[in-house]
Amino acid sequence: MDNLLEIWLASGAYNLKAGQLVMIIVGLFLLYLAIKKKFEPLLLLPIGFGGILANIPQAGLALSAVENAIYMGGPQFLTELSSLLGVASGAVTELTEAYRGAEPSLKSAATLLAQDAGYNHGMLYTFYSVTVASGAAPLIIFMGVGAMTDFGPLLANPRTLWLGAAAQFGIFATVLGAIGMTMLGIVDFSIQDAAAIGIIGGADGPTAIYVATVLAPHLLGAIAVSAYAYMALVPMVQPPIMRLLTTQRERQIKMSQLRPVSKTEKILFPVLLMMLVGMLLPDAAPLLGMFCFGNLMRECGVVDRLSDTAQNALINIVTIFLGLSIGSQLVASKFLDIQTLGIMVLGIVAFAIGTASGVIMAKIMNVLMGGNAINPLIGSAGVSAVPMAARVSNKLGLEANSQNFLLMHAMGPNVAGVIGSAIAAGVMIKFVG
Amino acid sequence: MDNLLEIWLASGAYNLKAGQLVMIIVGLFLLYLAIKKKFEPLLLLPIGFGGILANIPQAGLALSAVENAIYMGGPQFLTELSSLLGVASGAVTELTEAYRGAEPSLKSAATLLAQDAGYNHGMLYTFYSVTVASGAAPLIIFMGVGAMTDFGPLLANPRTLWLGAAAQFGIFATVLGAIGMTMLGIVDFSIQDAAAIGIIGGADGPTAIYVATVLAPHLLGAIAVSAYAYMALVPMVQPPIMRLLTTQRERQIKMSQLRPVSKTEKILFPVLLMMLVGMLLPDAAPLLGMFCFGNLMRECGVVDRLSDTAQNALINIVTIFLGLSIGSQLVASKFLDIQTLGIMVLGIVAFAIGTASGVIMAKIMNVLMGGNAINPLIGSAGVSAVPMAARVSNKLGLEANSQNFLLMHAMGPNVAGVIGSAIAAGVMIKFVG
Amino acid sequence: MDNLLEIWLASGAYNLKAGQLVMIIVGLFLLYLAIKKKFEPLLLLPIGFGGILANIPQAGLALSAVENAIYMGGPQFLTELSSLLGVASGAVTELTEAYRGAEPSLKSAATLLAQDAGYNHGMLYTFYSVTVASGAAPLIIFMGVGAMTDFGPLLANPRTLWLGAAAQFGIFATVLGAIGMTMLGIVDFSIQDAAAIGIIGGADGPTAIYVATVLAPHLLGAIAVSAYAYMALVPMVQPPIMRLLTTQRERQIKMSQLRPVSKTEKILFPVLLMMLVGMLLPDAAPLLGMFCFGNLMRECGVVDRLSDTAQNALINIVTIFLGLSIGSQLVASKFLDIQTLGIMVLGIVAFAIGTASGVIMAKIMNVLMGGNAINPLIGSAGVSAVPMAARVSNKLGLEANSQNFLLMHAMGPNVAGVIGSAIAAGVMIKFVG
Amino acid sequence: MDELLAEGLTLMAFGMGFVVVFLTLLIIVTMFMSWLVVRFEPAPVIKPVKAKTAPAQAASSDAQLTAVMTAAIHKYRSRRNGQ
Amino acid sequence: MDELLAEGLTLMAFGMGFVVVFLTLLIIVTMFMSWLVVRFEPAPVIKPVKAKTAPAQAASSDAQLTAVMTAAIHKYRSRRNGQ
Amino acid sequence: MDELLAEGLTLMAFGMGFVVVFLTLLIIVTMFMSWLVVRFEPAPVIKPVKAKTAPAQAASSDAQLTAVMTAAIHKYRSRRNGQ
Numbered sequence A, B, C: 001m002d003n004l005l006e007i008w009l010a011s012g013a014y015n016l017k018a019g020q021l022v023m024i025i026v027g028l029f030l031l032y033l034a035i036k037k038k039f040e041p042l043l044l045l046p047i048g049f050g051g052i053l054a055n056i057p058q059a060g061l062a063l064s065a066v067e068n069a070i071y072m073g074g075p076q077f078l079t080e081l082s083s084l085l086g087v088a089s090g091a092v093t094e095l096t097e098a099y100r101g102a103e104p105s106l107k108s109a110a111t112l113l114a115q116d117a118g119y120n121h122g123m124l125y126t127f128y129s130v131t132v133a134s135g136a137a138p139l140i141i142f143m144g145v146g147a148m149t150d151f152g153p154l155l156a157n158p159r160t161l162w163l164g165a166a167a168q169f170g171i172f173a174t175v176l177g178a179i180g181m182t183m184l185g186i187v188d189f190s191i192q193d194a195a196a197i198g199i200i201g202g203a204d205g206p207t208a209i210y211v212a213t214v215l216a217p218h219l220l221g222a223i224a225v226s227a228y229a230y231m232a233l234v235p236m237v238q239p240p241i242m243r244l245l246t247t248q249r250e251r252q253i254k255m256s257q258l259r260p261v262s263k264t265e266k267i268l269f270p271v272l273l274m275m276l277v278g279m280l281l282p283d284a285a286p287l288l289g290m291f292c293f294g295n296l297m298r299e300c301g302v303v304d305r306l307s308d309t310a311q312n313a314l315i316n317i318v319t320i321f322l323g324l325s326i327g328s329q330l331v332a333s334k335f336l337d338i339q340t341l342g343i344m345v346l347g348i349v350a351f352a353i354g355t356a357s358g359v360i361m362a363k364i365m366n367v368l369m370g371g372n373a374i375n376p377l378i379g380s381a382g383v384s385a386v387p388m389a390a391r392v393s394n395k396l397g398l399e400a401n402s403q404n405f406l407l408m409h410a411m412g413p414n415v416a417g418v419i420g421s422a423i424a425a426g427v428m429i430k431f432v433g
Numbered sequence D, E, F: 001m002d003e004l005l006a007e008g009l010t011l012m013a014f015g016m017g018f019v020v021v022f023l024t025l026l027i028i029v030t031m032f033m034s035w036l037v038v039r040f041e042p043a044p045v046i047k048p049v050k051a052k053t054a055p056a057q058a059a060s061s062d063a064q065l066t067a068v069m070t071a072a073i074h075k076y077r078s079r080r081n082g083q
C-alpha cells in the first residue's frame, strides 16, 4: 500500500497546480491552432507539444539540474546551495530566483553541486541549452530560409526594398507601444523587453527568436508564440487595412512585367548584402551572414547537395528541437502574466502598423515617381511573413481585376522585409543589447 | 632502430591483452550476426564495429581523457590525480575505479587535470557522452519510432492493449529471475541491475537502452546486445511456445475485420496517451512524450516534412552514433563477466515468459468475453519486437488455416507492447531509480 | 547625433584594419575559385564565406568569449584577467597570447570570467569548437567518404596498393622541404608544423584537416585551403609530370580487364583493414576506423538507410559547419604570414613529388614483374584526390590510344592513396604528436 | 538477501499492477474518445477512411499515383516553404 | 519613466532611420551591380536564365522522372525500415 | 637546427618505410582473403555476383524498377558530388 500511496503522491494528477493545468490547456490550444487551423504548424506543433511536456508536474523536463534539485532535493543540498548563492533563507522561490539571476560561474558551480546530489537537467532543458541558449538554432534556420529564398523579383525591381524598409515602422511603433503600456502602469517592460516585443512586427520567426534570446529570454515563449500565431493570421489581419488605405483604382494598377535576372546578379547579391552588413552594422552579421550564406549556396549552382540539405534535413531537425525548446519556456511562472497579454495585443498592433506603413510607402513612391509604377497592394508584403503576405497582395489584386497578378511583384518587398527586420534586429541589439 | 622498437612497443599487437582479443572476436561475431544472419543489423552492425574499435589496444578510443592519462601519463600526473581523488596508492586500477565512482564535480576537476597534461577524450567516448550519457539518443530514436508507428489497428480494437499489458509480465518475472540468480550466489545483481535486465523482456531497443542508461550504465553493453539479438530471434523463440499453449482449433480462429479508424482518432490518441502518462506516471514522460510527439507529427498531416526527417535522416544519424557508443561499452572489464552470461540467459527467459503471458491472456480474454473473438496467436505479439512478432503471429495463423490473415490484428497488441514496456520502464525508474 | 556617431564608431567600415580587408579579399577570391572555377566548391565555398564572416570588424564571430572580452571589455575585466593569466601588463596582444597558450583549466576559468562580464563565444567559434576542436567533423566526413568508396577495383588488383604507397613519398619529401625552408631561415616551422604541411601531399581533405587539428591547429586555415585548392588543380598539375616520366609506348599499355569481385570480399576487406590498423598502428585507428565503418555500411547490404544517410544528410551537414569553422581560422594574424606562402609552395611541390613517385613506382613494378602489366599512367592516381586523379589517368590514356580506358584500373591506386595517406597520418601523429 | 527478494516481489506486484491499470484506463479513455469522434463526426468518418486505406496498402495503382503526387507536392512545397 | 520614453523615441528615430539608410544604400549598390553585370555580361544573360529556369521549375521530363522515382524509392524505403 | 633535420630524415625513413610495410601486409592479407573466398565460396562466387545485383532488388519486377531508379539517381548524385 505504501507503494500505491507513493506512486499517487508522485503522480502528475496529485501534484498538478492550477498554473500547470492552464498551461497544458494553452499547449492543447496551440496544437489545435496548428493542426486544425494550420497556423504555422511547423513551429506551433512542436511548441505546443513542448509546452504540454514542460508542464507535467514532477517530471521536471524543462528544468535545469539545479531547479530539479531545489524542488526535489533534501535539506543538506538546500543548505549548501543557499550558502553558495548567498541566500539567507532556503526558500524554494528565493533560491530559484537567485539561481536564475546568478552569474555563469556561479551557475556552473551550482550545477555541479546539484549533479553531485544526483539531479540532472531535464530533457527539454538540454534541448534548450543546445539549440536556443547557444544561439545556434535560429541562425541555422535562417540559413535554410536563405537557401529557400529567391531574390529574383527583388533584383528585377530593387526599389521595392523601400517597401520592406517602411513596413519595419511597425517594429519601432510597437516598441513605443510597449513603453506606453509601461508608463500607464499596465505592465513593466524594460527597454530590452520593448525592443524584443517590437520585433514581432518584423513577421519573421527566426529573427524574433534570435532577438528575444539576446534581449529578453524570459519573454521568449510569449514572443515566439505571438510571432508565429500572427504570421498565420496575416490573411485575416492585412486585407481590411489594405482596403481601407487604397482606392479601387489603385488596387487595379497593373505593374509592368519583371525583367529577367541573370544568374550572376543572383550570386553577387548575397555577397554584396553581406559586405554591406559587415561594413555598416556588425551586430546584424550573425543573422544576415547565415541568411546570405544560405542564399549563396542556393544560387551559386555548385553546391546543390549542401543547399538541399540546408533546406531539408538540417532545417527540419533544427525546427523540431527549436520548437520543443521554445515550448519548454511555456511555464506558468513566465507565461501566465499580464505581460503575455500585453505582448499579444502589441503583436497584432505591430502587424497592423507594419502593413499600413508598407501600403502608405507604396503610395508615396507612386507620387514621388510621378506615375502608376507601383500597385500599393504590394506594400503590405513588406512586413515579410513570406510567402503569405505576398499571396494576400495577389489575392486582393485579383479581386480588383481578375487579370492583375501581383504575386511576383509582391515577392520583392516580401523578401525585402526579411532583410529589413534583420537590420532592425541588429540596430536594437546594438543599442539596447 | 629505436623508432622501429617504439612503433612495435606501441602497436596493438604487442599490447593486446587476452580480454581485448576476446572482445574483438565478440565484435566480429556481432558483425557476422548482423550481416549474415540479418539480426537487427541497424544496431548490431554499429555496435559490433564500435566494440572492435573500443578494444584496439593503445588507441583509447572508448576512454575518457582521465582514463587515457592514467594509462599513458607520467608519474607527476598520477601523483596529482591520486591526491585529487584521495587515493593512497597510485595504482592504475585503483585510480580508474576511484575516478569512475567519483562525483561529477570531482570528475570535472580530474578531466581538467588530464587535459592540462595533454590527454583527450577518445572518439567513442565523445560520441557516448553526447548521445547516451545525455540520454538524448534513445529518446530521439523513440520519437522516430513513434513517427513510424500506425496506431490504427490498436484503435480499431483497443482491448488488445490488455495483450500488450500481459506480455510485460516477462519483464517482471525476469527481475525476479535476476534476483534469484543473485540469491543463489551465481552473480551479484543489485535491484537496479535486475530492473534494467528485466526490461530486455520488453523487446524494445530504445526503451531498454534508456532504462539501462538510467539504472545500470555498467551493464549497457550486455543489455543492448541481448535486447537486439533476442529481438532478431523472435521468429525462432516464439513459435514453439505459441504452439504449445494453443490448440489447432484456437489457432484457426478467424477474427472479424477491423473497423476503419478516422484521422481524428489517430490524431487524438497520442495526445490522450501523453496526458494520461503525464497525470499518472511522470517518470515515463520523457520516453512516451517523445514517442507520442513523433506519432502526432505523423498523423496530424500538417508537418509531413518534420515527420519524414524524424523517420529518416534524424533517426539514421542518431542510430549510427548510438550504435558506436554502445559498442564502446563492450570492453573486457565490463563484458567478460559471468553477469553477461546471466543477462543472456535471463534475456531469452524474459522473451519466452512474455510470449507465453500474451498468449495466455488472449485465452483468458476469450473465456471472459465468452466467445472466439480473439485468436490467441496474436497475444504473443504483445511483447512488441515490432513488426516481427506480429509477422510471427500471422505466419502461424496461416499455417493453421491458409485463409487466416492475422497481421493487422496482431499489430494492435504489437504496438500496445511498446506502450506497455515504456510504462513498465517508468515504474522501474520511479521505484528503484 | 551621439547615436549616429556611436553607430559609426562601432561600424565595420570605421574599424576595418588592413589585415581584415586583405583577408576579406582572400575570402572573396576563394568564393571566386569555388563558384567560377569549380575548385572543390563543397569545401571552398563555406571556407571562403566563413573567412569573410570571421574578418568583419567588431562582430567577433570567430572569437572566443575571452577574446571578445579582451577587445571590448572594461578595465576591471582586463585587470582580473591579467591576474588570472599571470600577465604583468594588461596589453591586449599580450593577454590574447597568454590566453591562447594557457592550459585547458586556465582557459576554462578565463571563459567563466568573460561570461560573468557578459561576453559570449562568437558563432563561428562555437561551430569550430563543436566540429573541429572536438575532432569529430573530419572523422564523420571520412566515414561518409568510406561509404562512397568502392574498393572493387583495388580488390581485383591488390598490387596497386603499392602505387598508393609510393605516392605518399610526396608527403615525407614535403616534410623535409618544410624543414629545409626553416633551416634556410625563410620561415620557422616546428617538426609538428612540417608534418602537418606534408600531409597536404596526401591529397585527402579530411586527413589533412585531422592531422592539422592534432599537430598544428594554428596552421589549419592555410593547410585546409592549400589541400583543397591543389586537389582542384590536379588536372593541371599532374599531366605534364606524367608525360615527362612516361614514353608514348608506356602510355599505350592496355591493362587486362579486372576480374569480378564478390560481395564477400568487399565486406571482408574493410574489416581486415581495420584489424590490421588496430594491430599495427593504433594512432591511425580513428581515421581509418571511421573510414572502414563507412565502407562496411556500404558493402554489407543490410544497413542501406544508414549508408545513405552517411553519404548524404550527415556528410552534408558536417561539411557546412566544417567549412565555416575552417573559414573562421582565416584571420589576418594567422594567415597573412610568410608561413602561408611557404605552405602554398610546399603544397604544390608535395603534389608534384607524389605524382612522380606514383608513376615511377608503376614503372619499377613493371620491370620487377617483367612485363607490361601496369600502365604507368595509373601510378599518379596513387596520390588520391579521388576521383579526379583517376580521371586524369584515364584522359592521358585515351590521348595515347583512344581505346585505352584506364579509369577502373586507376581507381585501385586512387583509393589505395586514401589508405596510404591515412597510414602516413597515423605515423606522424605517433612520432611527433 | 531477503530484502532484495522482497524488493523484487514488490516491484513485480506493483509494476505489473500499474501496467495493467494504466492500459485499462487507456482502453477506457480511447474507447470514449472513439465514441465521441464517431458521434460528433459522423460524415467525415467515411471520407478519411478512403483516404486512409489507400496510403496504408500501397499496393494498388492508387498508391502509385499517391507516390507520384507526393513527389510533386513535396518538391513544390520544399521550394515554397518559409519555415 | 521619461527616460524610458526618451530611449524608446531615440530607438525609433535612429532605428527606422538606419533601416531606411541601409536599404537605400542596398538599392544603390544593387542597381550598380546589376548595371555592371548587364553591361559586361550581355550575352550570358540569356543563357543563365534558361539554365536557371529548367532545374528550378522541374519542367523537363528528366526532372519529373527524378521526382517520381524519388517518391517511389522513398515510400519503399520508409515502409520496409524498422529501426 | 640539425636536430630538426635529423628528426625530419627519421620521420621520412620510418614513415615511408612503415607505409610500404603496412600496405604490403595489406596486399598479402587481401590476396589471402580473396583466395579463401574464391576457394570456399566457389559456387556462390558466381551467384553472389548475380545475387549481388538481385538482393539489392528484392525480386519482384517492382523492386527491380526501384533498384534501377535508385542506381540512376545515385549515379546522378554521386557524379555531381565531389566532397
Ligand code: NA
Pocket: A201, A202, A203, A204, A382, A383, A384, A385, A417, A418, A419, A420, A421, A422
Ligand atoms: Na520583416
Ligand code: NA
Pocket: B201, B202, B203, B204, B382, B383, B384, B385, B417, B418, B419, B420, B421, B422
Ligand atoms: Na514491449
Ligand code: NA
Pocket: C201, C202, C203, C204, C382, C383, C384, C385, C417, C418, C419, C420, C421, C422
Ligand atoms: Na593520399
